[in-house]
Amino acid sequence: MEFVTLNNGVEMPVLGTGTNTFGKVNGDYFGDINDDTTELLAAIKAGYRSIDTAIAYRNESVVGKAIKESGLPREEFFITSKIPGDEEHSGTAEKVEASLNASLEALQTDYIDLYLIHHPWDDENEMLQTWYALENAYNDGKIKAIGVSNFDQDQLDIIIDNARIQPMVNQVESHVGNWNDEIVAYSLENDVIPTAWGPMKGTDDASRAVLTEIGDQYGKTWGQVVLRYQIERGVIVIPKSHNAGRQADNFNVFDFELSDADKEKIKAL
């Protein structure tokens, strides 16, 4: 595994597993939680130690259960979770504290490696109150790194300009057809590490043909090529698959390097 050093010195794996449909009936995002840890245990067996969950996914408890079932020590894992920007969960110090305590309990842990504001919203003051509460939890050691998700340039500036502790990560949509180059570059310029959600999305037959041709040179699949592209440009990836073979494939991206010419072709997709 390769790691990126966040702006506070914390080391984060450049590859993790997404989970937003794990532990749910029919692998459906809106399905009931069924406590099934099969997908997570397969990912852990394949080598994943970074796991991306969220309060909104309702499956933090499944992640906590899988980590316990793995028999591996908590410190081997890098857990990311996210607090929703809604009335119930954030906007005041009390609500953020209650949300965080619920996350800690569900995850069966006394610290979370990375906690993100899941989405920006209109009320700048509430957003900042949420951020300040996260800073306090960070100072208390309940969170090892803090960040945001789906923030554009202006929204990121609000945090950067007012924070006592700078955000460490901005998790944004990024994949073929929508690389989101602008916010990726802006985040990197500000020492906020971008993470790509939905990294396997956006391909069609034509783009897969280009990626497959590139991959053939390295003995890699189109999926491995897109993940490698993101990692090489400084973006963390959190692909999700319900299939153990594809989970293992997605993990196997550390033994090749894309040429500059290939990167240009991928960038254009």
Ligand SMILES: NC(=O)c1ccc[n+]([C@@H]2O[C@H](COP(=O)([O-])OP(=O)(O)OC[C@H]3O[C@@H](n4cnc5c(N)ncnc54)[C@H](OP(=O)(O)O)[C@@H]3O)[C@@H](O)[C@H]2O)c1
């Ligand atoms: N911050 C946010 O707002 C936000 C939003 C969305 C997602 N996320 C996070 O990002 C994670 C990843 O995003 P995502 O789950 O939406 O999409 P994704 O990782 O891009 O996966 C999309 C689909 O690609 C397929 N896939 C995975 N690996 C593949 C491969 N090697 N070859 C072919 N197909 C492959 C999977 O189907 P199979 O299961 O059939 O393999 C999966 O359903 C989520 O799980 C979640 O943790 C965050």
